[in-house]
Amino acid sequence: MRTKTELIKIAKLAGKQAIAPYSGFKVGAALLSKKGKIFTGCNIEVSSYSLTICAERVALFKALSEGVREFDCLAIYANTENFCPPCGACRQVIWDFARDLTIVLINKKKEQREVKIADLYPDAFDEQYLSGLEHP
């Protein structure tokens, strides 16, 4: 079984692949599936800024695209004093696809904070609001 320490190391390594020429802010993510497979992600910035994608979504989309649907833990590493909590867009994606996982935030001081998406993203929008639609 993979340990949390291992996952954190992998998230830190993943951040080295970040492409962040505009912000200089590099983020690494490592997503552990329930079956013990790890998917990594880093942020990838695009010259048309809004096309940029965060490390968390890269990791999650890689896993989903390979058919993996059940997740245990997501480690997010930023080489800064502060933690890097997932942005709003990532919170929505995590809520939709990995509601129960534990999120571990790690900063450059090697401090850790564990959070659940339900606490980060209360009163979330999701599929329940799409049911009962009346189409004109």
Ligand code: THU
């Ligand atoms: N970023 C992430 O990769 N994850 C987050 O949770 C927050 C922000 C990236 C996007 C962009 O490349 C840079 O950090 C600055 O916003």
